[in-house]
Amino acid sequence: MQADTTLFATSLDAAMRLQPTEPVACFAPCDLLRQYERFRSGFDGLVTYAVKANASPMVLENLCGFGMRAFDVASPKEMRAVREVCPGADLHYHNPIRGTDEIAEARHLGVRSWSVDDPGELAKIAPAPGDEIAVRLALNVPGAAYDFGEKFGVGPAETIELLQQVQRSGATPSLTFHPGTQCRAPEAWERYIITAAQIARDAGVTLARLNLGGGFASDRDGAGDGLEQTLSAIGRSARSAFEHPPELVCEPGRALVAEAFTLVTRIKARRGTGAVYLNDGLYGGLAEMRDMPTPRRVRVFAPDGAERLGPPEQMPVFGPTCDSVDRLPPETSLPGDCREGDFVLFSGMGAYSLALSTGFNGFGLNRIATVRAGLAPVTVDARPIPANLRGHSSEASHDI
Ligand SMILES: Cc1ncc(COP(=O)(O)O)c(C=O)c1O
Known part of the structure; x- marks a missing residue:
């Protein structure tokens, strides 16, 4: 490059x-900062960045300079890219398919947050107290350019089982989802949040965090990205769906960097x-x-x-x-x-x-x-x- x-x-x-x-x-770093500020002011929780969208060192370096301290990473290479420019950042390893070599390297690089959508993958991680395991939920909701649920995530019944397994392992249970990229429908997040709250009640598990994914749209047609509407719909649904809402996390890629x-x-x-x-x-x-x-x-x-x-x-x-x-x-x-x-x-x-x-x-x-x-x-x-x-x-x- x-x-x-x-x-x-x-x-x-x-x-x-x-x-x-x-x-x-x-x-234009100024435009990166502007998008980050829009997330920080409109989202009532932790804003992280999905490195996969653009792993250029100057993007990561600028986000770190703007104050970002947590990143969604899909591979050890992305972890190392973050560590290079932001050594103390939290790494959320949210690609739910991992080889045992990748798990070992992730541990070596300090990963403590993982997502899972399968009991076999959970067993591979061998979670211990101090690990956060976010179970990935998939629902059939329209609004995105691609349906991410076809590849990753499980339905409500399996999510309940996995959350209970995580709880039994002594790790910290959280829940995560991704409504699909370039999602222009705030209702997609609303449905996920309502379902997540019901799942937590049915599982008898208190969620430490609810990660609402990426998926936020960028402006591809000159008509704006609708970000503020989506973020306020998220805040409203989280407050009404949970008696005590978990900490909210988002991990936009596209909408932050496009x-x-x-x-x-x-x-x-x-x-x-x-x-x-x-x-x-x-x-x-x-x-x-x-x-x-x-x-x-x-x-x-x-x-x-x-x-x-x-x-x-x-x-x-x-x-x-x-x-x-x-x-x-x-x-x-x-x-x-x-x-x-x-x-x-x-x-x-x-x-x-x-x-x-x-x-x-x-x-x-x-x-x-x-x-x-x-x-x-x-x-x-x-x-x-x-x-x-x-x-x-x-x-x-x-x-x-
Ligand atoms: C787990 C996870 N989080 C976040 C993202 C970023 O999605 P987007 O670029 O649509 O915001 C992706 C994209 O593949 C993902 O798989």
């Missing part, structure tokens, strides 16, 4: 000054047929586009910075690899006057972009630039921003 040490005013400024021919992920990155791509070719070939695609930073497009968060600029404002046209938009699957959804539209050499900027691209980028065919997203670093404790060569670009830094929103 190549990280530029210059601080750019905006991602457009980065594109103009670097004139990169490869895709660049432009990181806004903090803009992906700068470039048009490598525009064919006479109208087809556009970008320098990044589904095997790179645009990996999620096929399932979750961002139709209204794309802007195109000529190499001199002038925005292409021609009427939007639907056109085939391909990534750089030789694979024809490497294509944005057919409904993708770009300004009709876009040309070879133009920059195509995708906003809200911090989650599952760098994390999913492959090196297939020798392409991929391998470069990060920092924009408007603001309060961030990142190492930057904060050269003065040229006068003609200052306007961009103050008036431009996080969009570019």
